[in-house]
Amino acid sequence: MSRRSTLGAPPAxxxxxxxxxxxxxxxxxxxLVIATPWSRFFELLGTEAVRDALGITALTSVATVxxxxxxxxxxxxxxxxxxxxGRSLLRAAVTVPLVxxxxxxxxxxxxxxxxxxxxxxxxxxxxGVTIPYTTVAVVLAHTFASMPFYVLAVEGALRxxxxxxxxxxxxxxxxxxxxxxxxxxxxxxxxxxAGAILAWARSLGEFGATITFAGNYPGTTQTMPSLIYGALxxxxxxxxxxxxxxxxxxVAILASxxxxxxxxx
Amino acid sequence: xxxxxxxxxxxxxxxLPLSACGGGAGAGAGGESxxxxxxxxxLTETFTALAAEFEADHEGVTVxxxxxxxxxxxxxxxxxxxxxxxxxxxxxxxxxAVDGDVVADGPEVFATNVAVLVxxxxxxxxxxxxxxxxxxxxxxxxxxxxxxxxxxAAGLIDAAGITHEPxxxxxxxxxxxxxxxxxxxxxxxxxxxxxxxxGDAVTxxxxxxxxxxxxxxxxxxxxxxxxxxxxxxxxxxxLSDAGRRVLEDAGFGSPP
Numbered sequence: 001m002s003r004r005s006t007l008g009a010p011p012a013x014x015x016x017x018x019x020x021x022x023x024x025x026x027x028x029x030x031x032l033v034i035a036t037p038w039s040r041f042f043e044l045l046g047t048e049a050v051r052d053a054l055g056i057t058a059l060t061s062v063a064t065v066x067x068x069x070x071x072x073x074x075x076x077x078x079x080x081x082x083x084x085x086g087r088s089l090l091r092a093a094v095t096v097p098l099v100x101x102x103x104x105x106x107x108x109x110x111x112x113x114x115x116x117x118x119x120x121x122x123x124x125x126x127x128g129v130t131i132p133y134t135t136v137a138v139v140l141a142h143t144f145a146s147m148p149f150y151v152l153a154v155e156g157a158l159r160x161x162x163x164x165x166x167x168x169x170x171x172x173x174x175x176x177x178x179x180x181x182x183x184x185x186x187x188x189x190x191x192x193x194a195g196a197i198l199a200w201a202r203s204l205g206e207f208g209a210t211i212t213f214a215g216n217y218p219g220t221t222q223t224m225p226s227l228i229y230g231a232l233x234x235x236x237x238x239x240x241x242x243x244x245x246x247x248x249x250x251v252a253i254l255a256s257x258x259x260x261x262x263x264x265x
Numbered sequence: 266x267x268x269x270x271x272x273x274x275x276x277x278x279x280x281l282p283l284s285a286c287g288g289g290a291g292a293g294a295g296g297e298s299x300x301x302x303x304x305x306x307x308l309t310e311t312f313t314a315l316a317a318e319f320e321a322d323h324e325g326v327t328v329x330x331x332x333x334x335x336x337x338x339x340x341x342x343x344x345x346x347x348x349x350x351x352x353x354x355x356x357x358x359x360x361x362a363v364d365g366d367v368v369a370d371g372p373e374v375f376a377t378n379v380a381v382l383v384x385x386x387x388x389x390x391x392x393x394x395x396x397x398x399x400x401x402x403x404x405x406x407x408x409x410x411x412x413x414x415x416x417x418a419a420g421l422i423d424a425a426g427i428t429h430e431p432x433x434x435x436x437x438x439x440x441x442x443x444x445x446x447x448x449x450x451x452x453x454x455x456x457x458x459x460x461x462x463x464g465d466a467v468t469x470x471x472x473x474x475x476x477x478x479x480x481x482x483x484x485x486x487x488x489x490x491x492x493x494x495x496x497x498x499x500x501x502x503x504l505s506d507a508g509r510r511v512l513e514d515a516g517f518g519s520p521p
Binding site for chain 2: 211221
């Protein structure tokens with residue numbers, strides 16, 4: 001408040017575009033809330049297709065988070081704590097999926113893990129197992145899209161929590177594994193949690209890579225976004241209802257993040 | 266502390282791809298005169314050829330083609346997407362545009378199409394007839410039920426008494442074809458025209474009774490057209506003998 005009096009009133013040149021931006025971001029979501037057929041909301045929520053898609057989305061997003069925790073944490077640690085040649089190159093390479101169009105990610109996954117892909121073809125010849133059209137394929141697509149978010153968040157937390165504690169632990173005789181387990185990881189825990197929520201959110205919304213690589217079948221590979229896209233072709237009301245469900249989940253995620261970032265000055 | 270703020274940006278980036286998937290008609294502003302045609306995905310080759318012919322006959326006119334699923338395009342037309350002409354792959358989706366009061370002239374039926382079974386060239390599952398799909402070892406894909414090609418596929422599967430389910434319900438017929446040409450599926454149900462356009466990349470197998478479930482293609486000009494005369498001329502070209510020849514070469518049937 002005292003600051004405001006010394007700086008003067010906000011100039012219209014900044015205030016007007018700011019309000020336009022805020023309106024632009026809020027109005028579509030507000031209209032979605034209004035356009036949702038609330039009288040049919042719970043009826044639609046109970047249909048088999050929606051329950052299947054919700055189930056697949058819940059299952060695959062949790063599996064994605066677990067995959068990120070188990071594989072992404074060590075990768076983040078490697079990037080934050082170990083000096084080696086090509087480290088920045090590796091960091092750049094693993095963050096590419098972050099900016100990659102999801103459909104391109106799907107095409108890349110097909111060329112690697114499709115039934116005629118480099119690895120997928122080998123797997124098929126050796127074991128007869130094919131990956132596409134399975135729930136596992138959905139998790140792979142989601143993990144490919146989500147892991148960079150997780151790794152970036154955790155690496156940032158590891159760097160921010162400081163290496164000096166690791167050095168102290170080592171000087172007291174702790175092995176590097178013990179240091180990681182007892183010092184590094186507990187200090188970075190808020191970052192791990194935030195990264196996990198980010199990865200989970202990305203997984204909930206993943207569409208392009210999933211439908212390209214894993215396909216779209218109710219009960220095995222059909223996630224909420226795939227169902228929404230399909231519903232849009234037949235019944236826009238259903239699509240709006242399903243979108244509303246995802247919007248509610250997104251807002252819940254934002255609320256859980258709020259305490260971490262949004263209220264801090 | 267700055268580095269900890271980064272995830273907020275990252276979180277925002279995560280939400281973007283969802284919205285980017287909507288797809289849409291590229292509104293071709295500028296140029297002397299632009300005719301935007303919204304056409305079903307299965308019309309990609311023929312309408313590209315007809316658009317070239319139309320441009321050659323009309324100096325200074327550029328034809329912008331937007332291909333997508335019929336339902337998406339019809340809905341976009343109702344929502345006011347820029348466009349002069351709408352051509353869909355069945356009458357149900359055209360009805361969306363009619364009900365939305367955006368149709369000016371038409372709709373008129375200009376072509377028919379039937380479903381066929383396609384396999385990769387080497388036919389990895391050794392299929393010889395449509396009934397062979399009823400085998401758990403066969404991986405086949407069809408369009409999602411809400412798309413016209415999916416309705417036809419579901420009808421044919423029902424009629425043939427096939428109980429083995431498809432591996433995936435693709436969003437449109439080109440996605441089904443891509444799974445087959447990419448050898449990610451043993452078979453797919455597509456239109457006869459898609460089998461023609463894919464050439465050597467697929468082997469086509471006729472489906473008994475496919476003619477009973479043929480689809481008709483209606484065309485109409487749109488109310489939001491900025492040049493109604495030009496829109497009508499394009500529609501006339503599609504309905505003309507020359508237009509019909511292009512369509513028949515691509516595997517379409519003539520309207521009843």
